[in-house]
Amino acid sequence: MSTTTIDPNVVRIFDTTLRDGEQSPGATMTSAEKLEIARQLSKLGVDIIEAGFPAASPDDLEAVQRIAREVGTADGPVICGLARAVEKDILACWEGVKDAAKPRIHTFLGTSDIHLKYQTGLTREEGLERVRMAVTLARSLCEDVEFSPMDAGRTDMEYLIQVCSLAIECGATTLNIPDTVGYVTPQEWQDTIAHLIAETPGGGPGSGVIWSVHCHNDLGLATANTLAGVMGGARQVEVTINGIGERAGNTSLEEVAMALATRPQFYNLRTNVNTREIVKSSRMVSNYTGMSVQPNKAIVGANAFAHEAGIHQDGVLKNASTYEIMTPESVGLSQSQLVLGKHSGRHALKVRLEEMGYKLEGDALNQVFARFKDLADAKKTVTDADLEALITDEFEGPEEIFSLVDIQVTCGTMGMPTATVRMTNANGETFIHAAVGTGPVDASYRAIDAIVKAPNVLVEYSVYSVTEGIDALGEVTVRISTVDDTRTFGGYGADDDIVVASVKAYLAAVNRMVAVTGIGGHKPEGAVSTVNLISERQ
Numbered sequence: 012m013s014t015t016t017i018d019p020n021v022v023r024i025f026d027t028t029l030r031d032g033e034q035s036p037g038a039t040m041t042s043a044e045k046l047e048i049a050r051q052l053s054k055l056g057v058d059i060i061e062a063g064f065p066a067a068s069p070d071d072l073e074a075v076q077r078i079a080r081e082v083g084t085a086d087g088p089v090i091c092g093l094a095r096a097v098e099k100d101i102l103a104c105w106e107g108v109k110d111a112a113k114p115r116i117h118t119f120l121g122t123s124d125i126h127l128k129y130q131t132g133l134t135r136e137e138g139l140e141r142v143r144m145a146v147t148l149a150r151s152l153c154e155d156v157e158f159s160p161m162d163a164g165r166t167d168m169e170y171l172i173q174v175c176s177l178a179i180e181c182g183a184t185t186l187n188i189p190d191t192v193g194y195v196t197p198q199e200w201q202d203t204i205a206h207l208i209a210e211t212p213g214g215g216p217g218s219g220v221i222w223s224v225h226c227h228n229d230l231g232l233a234t235a236n237t238l239a240g241v242m243g244g245a246r247q248v249e250v251t252i253n254g255i256g257e258r259a260g261n262t263s264l265e266e267v268a269m270a271l272a273t274r275p276q277f278y279n280l281r282t283n284v285n286t287r288e289i290v291k292s293s294r295m296v297s298n299y300t301g302m303s304v305q306p307n308k309a310i311v312g313a314n315a316f317a318h319e320a321g322i323h324q325d326g327v328l329k330n331a332s333t334y335e336i337m338t339p340e341s342v343g344l345s346q347s348q349l350v351l352g353k354h355s356g357r358h359a360l361k362v363r364l365e366e367m368g369y370k371l372e373g374d375a376l377n378q379v380f381a382r383f384k385d386l387a388d389a390k391k392t393v394t395d396a397d398l399e400a401l402i403t404d405e406f407e408g409p410e411e412i413f414s415l416v417d418i419q420v421t422c423g424t425m426g427m428p429t430a431t432v433r434m435t436n437a438n439g440e441t442f443i444h445a446a447v448g449t450g451p452v453d454a455s456y457r458a459i460d461a462i463v464k465a466p467n468v469l470v471e472y473s474v475y476s477v478t479e480g481i482d483a484l485g486e487v488t489v490r491i492s493t494v495d496d497t498r499t500f501g502g503y504g505a506d507d508d509i510v511v512a513s514v515k516a517y518l519a520a521v522n523r524m525v526a527v528t529g530i531g532g533h534k535p536e537g538a539v540s541t542v543n544l545i546s547e548r549q
């Protein structure tokens with residue numbers, strides 16, 4: 012059993028954005044993007060990063076290894092991998108995490124009668140044997156072992172206690188209790204966790220075991236259930252940025268962290284989260300997964316700190332506490348007094364970006380300054396939201412296998428919408444293609460498809476304006492899927508021209524698909540191609 016002292020007032024944040032979050036339809040990320048997110052999660056102050064499911068594929072294993080080596084430093088977070096309760100998964104998981112300074116193996120088995128009967132075909136007795144084998148093997152490799160009885164929310168309580176106590180006996184240091192299908196209610200869950208802690212042999216207070224909760228959001232109760240679990244004694248919560256995850260998602264990290272931070276007298280608990288990194292983390296995850304955040308989403312939605320009704324505006328102007336229970340600054344939204352516009356210089360931009368947490372120098376600063384000047388010419392005032400979008404667009408895309416050089420569209424009521432795109436590939440070859448479509452965006456996407464040759468289905472397309480007004484910067488997110496519908500990829504683009512933003516978003520998704528699946532044709536070696544074809548809609 013672990014002899015680590017456990018501070019009973021600290022709730023550990025176990026982030027599973029890169030594992031359960033990536034299981035959201037469409038959230039596939041490249042390994043470079045996962046590494047970037049892991050770095051940001053470390054800045055955010057999460058205690059444990061579940062970096063992936065190493066047995067799932069060689070790519071998943073490689074991504075976990077990179078995170079373990081580059082983010083799992085001695086003063087960094089614990090790096091954890093997930094493994095089914097089977098030998099091959101546990102060995103692959105250890106390969107993934109072993110280079111981290113603080114590695115963890117997380118193994119799980121479905122323990123409800125429904126899961127035993129229909130998923131693994133095991134009897135309860137055989138289930139116990141599986142738990143014994145898996146936890147013992149994991150513990151022989153790694154000192155830090157987490158066990159999850161999957162579908163605990165629908166598992167018979169007596170059996171659940173038996174399973175948990177066996178896992179502890181075999182060396183599990185964290186017992187994670189998942190409500191896998193989002194079925195439980197808050198009071199029930201608080202009682203369940205309190206009962207498990209009190210009744211599981213070897214798991215009581217002073218045992219050194221950490222109890223954890225992992226709640227899904229099928230009934231919209233994930234955050235409430237997680238906080239109820241904490242009230243019941245859990246001191247680890249499994250969460251994801253923006254609440255992404257299987258089906259309706261997981262508990263959202265920002266909601267739990269801000270609930271604990273905003274109501275200290277009620278909970279009397281703290282986390283190690285640097286809440287000022289929340290908005291940046293949210294935007295990064297949204298951009299890399301192509302899963303946009305609903306405007307009314309708590310903490311990170313575009314409207315979370317917006318006041319529309321006159322009476323509310325009046326109150327906030329007199330004193331923000333009338334309608335704000337937390338400050339925008341506390342989650343990383345700044346309220347700078349520095350107004351940036353077309354007369355602002357490089358220095359003012361640099362200072363503003365630094366205040367926002369971006370330290371840019373040299374070429375990187377020049378690139379953003381050039382984009383800023385273009386935008387300031389078109390728009391009177393450039394806001395922090397505009398700058399965030401520019402930075403994201405400029406630096407947070409996937410590896411550019413195909414890059415946009417130019418785009419020209421003609422559209423309107425008098426002709427067929429036509430787009431001509433000029434792109435280069437990673438070998439420096441140039442391609443030009445023109446296509447006709449139902450509108451300028453459709454035409455542009457057809458022209459890109461003709462060059463990249465990576466067949467896909469556009470499953471989602473959304474345009475937002477970053478700020479108000481006709482001159483606002485447009486943000487576009489798209490999701491595409493492979494034609495067999497097995498993988499989905501997201502993309503993000505921002506520009507003051509929404510067709511250009513749309514093309515950037517699509518190209519980001521297509522590049523991600525090409526990088527992950529290898530689908531996509533390149534021109535024959537050595538061909539400097541200037542193709543000038545018009546493809547027409549069938």
Ligand code: KIV
Nearest residue numbers: 119159161162189191
């Ligand atoms: O939802 C779930 O039960 C899981 C487990 C693997 C912890 O994701």
Ligand code: ZN
Nearest residue numbers: 031191225257
């Ligand atoms: Zn889950």
